[in-house]
Amino acid sequence: ALAQEYSSDPNEFGMGPGGRGKGDTAAMIAGEWAKQNPEAALKWAQTLDDGEAADAIGGIFNELSQKDPQEALRMAATLDDNARGDAYESIAASWAISDYAAADQWINSLGEGQSKARYAAIESLANASPSQAARETAKLPASEERDELVAEVSREWARQDAPSAFEWLTESGSEGAVEEGIGRVVGALAQEDPERVLDYIDSQDAGEIRDNAVQGYVYGNRDAPPAETIRLAETISGEDDRQRAVTRVAYEWAREDPEATLQYLETTDAIGEDSRERIAERAERAAAGEDVGRGFRGPPGRR
Template identity: 25%
Template sequence: MTRAAWIRHGSWAAVAVAAFGLGSVRSGDDPGSTARTGAVSKTESRASPGRASGGSGGMRAAKGGPGRAADQPRGPVAELFPLPGLPRSEREFDALARQAFQDGNPLARRAAFTRFLEAMTRENAPAMRKYLVDMNADKDQWKDFHYAWGSIDGEVAVKHAMDTREYDMEFTMSGWSSMHPAEAERFLKELTAAGKGENVLLRRGLVAGLADADRSLATAMIFDLAGAGAKNTGELLGIVTGKVLQRQGIAEAARWSAELPDGPLKAAAMDQVAHAYAGKDPRAAAQWAERFAGEDYASRVIEEVGDEWAKRNPAEAVKWLVSLDAGGGQNSGLRSALSRWAQRDPVPAGEHLARMARSPQRDAAINGYVRGLATKDPVGAIEWADSIANDRLRAEALTSAGKAYLQRNPAAARAWIAQGGLPAGVRKAVLKP
């Protein structure tokens, strides 16, 4: 359909303003991801859409834009960026698109883009998409447009995405799944049954959209997939966990993840929550995590909290870790925390180790200390490594310190190796390029 042909359709389906608002909607974003301009390529991946009509006909747009009474007062920011009604000609679409994608003011772009989405119908969506390509839409606009298109015309939009070179399948499937999860899931199953294989991007989009609509259903789907032997289920649950953290907050994410069935998926979700929790409030995170210190699935949780806390206050982190019941989580946490403490302030860290009684916890702590100290003082690190009682950990620590020594002072390190006394495996590992 050409852009001029839009005029002949005569009516426009208004996607609810509350769905897209003045802010951007995203599907499956990592909070730390950076925006990129242009139609992104098919090698990378929230939205809470308003309900759109599933009928084939469009809705007539309200004059002056939907959702606002004529006499409703406008705030001062809205007054800065007055927008016309929904576009009804190619010229009006061109003007709106230029404002949405090229205006120098980000608030004006966002407001215009919201109006641009409101004008989308099943009929005009393919032609509207050309504006995004031609005018170098940014990443959030790209994602939101395809989420909206998937929301109102799922199968058609997804099939279109499958035939394009740009990265749009995941976002489009997310929109479809958020509105019609059963249809979207059936489509993916039929695609797989037809011998076209499992499409990872479509599966990610399915889970992301379903998580927008119903996190319980999304979680149940992932555990069912894991039970059937599917791969990448940890990554899929990570999408759901990220949405819970972003929307419901850390406290709810902590409660939700702790109630998941025991096993690797629960461990992965709790680890993700622990990272966010400890980054914000390590002491509160520690109080939450210590309830699970004796559980196998919580080993990474303890380590994550200890490691994040050690970035701010390693002494407090180590004090907390030592207070826990013995277990893998405690040992791995001590290793991480002492490594950071050694990098930050090796003298008090070494004094703390000297006060610890010989134990598996001390061995793990020294192993971490050696790793943190080796780049600054490899000779001192070697001396500490020799004090580890556990043979495997001692060999591991000596290898780490030896490699650092060889890199820092090759001649002295080779003389140390030539003296003998090192286990053959350690000597070989240290000298291995």
């Protein structure tokens, strides 16, 4: 009944507070239906528009692969090339969590579609065992897509073991992978070993990698002395990134040392006028003895 209602008016499911996107909803409905009748769910999924059909097929095969990967493969074999590719990616992602060795053996047997299935498997594995996922990235040919995956694996690994993630990314990652992943990895490491991060930043030439590392340090190490951190933030070469980072530190500095912050605001051009006024107001309130709290939230974006 829910599937029929969705087919009649899919837009309705993505509307309202907390509403899912259409693709997410199709995947949810299909996945739940697949628990009871995967054949019927698959038949329904194939009636949807291309994008929603892909999401629904992914939901079905994600559910089915958790219980019986071989049955999922049998059903996938009945699909056309495009739908089968979507199914294979979902099977690879799900199977990688429960039995990576078996999933890897199956992926090796594929012809067309092997690359996408392997990427899906490694990306999924990163959530469960990022160190193993890191080793598996070595099987992938150099490409921008591989760089993005390496960065994603490093970010996941940094949640569990920031020093190991940092060492792996900086020693094994290509320039593109390091540029993409270093911010979040450094942000995690800065909480444990800020000196190691500062040494790394000092070793970098001006450019994106250094800028992203500095941002990671600024947003990750909230206990660093603001008077020192703000000078580091000023060295970021990108104007927008520099302004955001300097503003973040000044906002915190206003709470810790309002007088020094007000003096800084008189001399810097790295903070926009609106932010300058808010920080000055915050510093004046702090100087008057008011508890202004920490309050600032970052970091921006994926880095």
